[in-house]
Amino acid sequence: MTLASGLTDGEAGLQWLTVLGSTGSIGGSTLDVVRRHPQRFRVYALTAARNVAVMREQIIEFSPHIAVMTDAGAAQELRDALPPGIPTQVLSGTEALSMVASAPQVDQVMAAIVGAAGLLPTLAAARSGKRVLLANKESLVMAGPLFLQAVREGGATLLPIDSEHNAIFQSMPENYRGNFAEHGIRRILLTASGGPFRGRTSEQLDDVTPAQAVAHPNWSMGQKISVDSATLMNKGLELIEACFLFGCGVDDVQVVVHPQSVIHSMVQYCDGSVLAQLGQPDMRTPIAHAMAWPERIDAGVASLDLFDLARFDFEAPDETAFPCLTLARDAFRAGGTMPAVLNAANEVAVECFLREQIPFTTIPTLISQVMGHHQVEAATSLDVVLRADQWARTQASALAAGVTA
């Protein structure tokens, strides 16, 4: 984990924020934390793909300097929909995302765009030395070493928003610098809810529908991550995310299914201690933690009542019924461009499943086939990574076109 050594003068005062993906689930939770702390946080820019109605409301409430809609038609629709006298400048296109992520006025960037589309603006925030609040795990999975290099060279502070990684960060020694042995760490215990289909066999997964897959038992999230949770690819991506963030290998991370989603992850030490972070399954906790770190602020989250919970359960993941976790481990071990290929093939497969073009159980098959055809290259530049991403998308789309749901 690359953390800045100390707080700068600016961090003691008002913090200006860009929220990439503000109309989504994480974006909305972030703005709720901002809403609770108007003396502490102000919004510099909000961005979305094309949700004009939600963006309009957010602009009226938070008065950002800039709003970006990546879709040009949606940007024009938004300009027409805003009441007269609103000073917010509405921009469009993907370049504007990187501009608002790196603007000199900005202190913190919430990276909450879903998928590979988040990579370039999140990198721009890292390169320009922002406090990067990383929800967009896909960007780290695609380009881990390049991303961490940008954080180091830009002097950025990287704080994990993913609840598991935020929990691991909170359970790590304060001065952790990426070496388990030096700190007496034995392994990371990465918890997983198991998703809506926990306990089913492969045969019982054949005919599950998109509506069933996005109905997560504990968390309310965007569609793509909900499907990833159902296939366990979300845990696979998180395994890779943990290895990059905490400088360890896949064998240093054990996935533990914990259906209550109250323990958000743990760190096991060589003296037998296990440190954990617990809380309600509400993303405002990790978001508020990262936004105010190293202070603590009210996140609007109810206190945990252990008597209400009564019990915690744990079980091993079923990697026969849910092979995506194995595929992610294989991709990290292969290294280079393979994690980007895994991610891109998964994005295409999930989209095809949501459009009912392929069955649920074809998601891992398709990813595995694309990975099987890939010649791994060293991920020496962003161009190499983006080329591998494109290649995998083309392969996955072609394979999906040959499958009938």
Ligand code: NAD
């Ligand atoms: P979401 O689908 O609810 O929101 C996605 C946001 O990104 C929206 O504002 C959308 O307009 C924008 N967007 C989508 N495609 C875009 C594109 N091509 N270009 C620019 N903007 C685009 O997703 P979410 O659940 O909020 O997840 C966001 C990210 O956070 C994902 O990477 C996810 O893995 C991660 N994450 C989410 C949760 C959660 O609880 N929702 C938890 C941990 C991590």
Ligand code: MG
């Ligand atoms: Mg998570």
